Amino acid sequence: MNDLKISISLKRFLVIDQCPADWKHLDLYLFRDEETSFYVGQSQLAFSRIWEHLLGGFKGHSIVGRFVWVNWPKSMNFTIELLSSQSAQFDIVEHDLDTAERQLIHELTPCFNVSLNDQPTPLPQTYLPPNSPFRRRYSLNKLIHEAERSVKAEDTQRWLQELD
Secondary structure, three states: OOOOOEEEEHHHHHOOOOOOHHHOOOOEEEEEOOOOEEEEEEOOOHHHHHHHHHHHHHHOOOHHHHHHHHOOOHHHHOEEEEEOOOOHHHHHHOOOHHHHHHHHHHHHOOOOOOOOOOOOOOOOOOOOOOOOOOOOOOOHHHHHHHHHHHHHHHHHHHHHHHHO
C-alpha cells in the first residue's frame, strides 16, 4: 500500500521544476480551495498532468487550467492534492484507478467534473468562471516568479513568527 498524500499550495507547486521521486507513483489529483473542490483527475503521473492542465489553460485546452489563470493571483493559494489509487482509502474499490477517480468525484462533487458527477458543486461567486477574460495576461515564467516571491514572503513571515 502507498498511503502517501501530498497537499501543497499551487504557488509552491509552481516552483517545483521536477517531479520528486516519491511522487511518481501518485496517480490521482485534485484542485481545490479550503471549501470547494474544483476538479478531480487521474493520470499515470499526476504531477505531469497537473502541469498539462496549467499550460493548457493559457490556450483554453483545459477548463481547470483556464480557471486557475483567470483567477490569478487569488488562485495561487489553491491547493493541489496528489494521491495514490493504491492507498488504503481505495481498498473498497480494489485500487482500480478509474473507480478510485469515480469515488473521489462522487465524494467531492467538484465544480468542473461534469461527467460521472450528478450534481457538480456550483462555482463559488468569489471566483471568475473559466470563460472570463484574463485579467493579467503574463507569461508562465512571470507567474512562476510571482509565486516564488509569494512563497519567499510567506516563509519569511513564518520564520519571523517563530522568532517571537
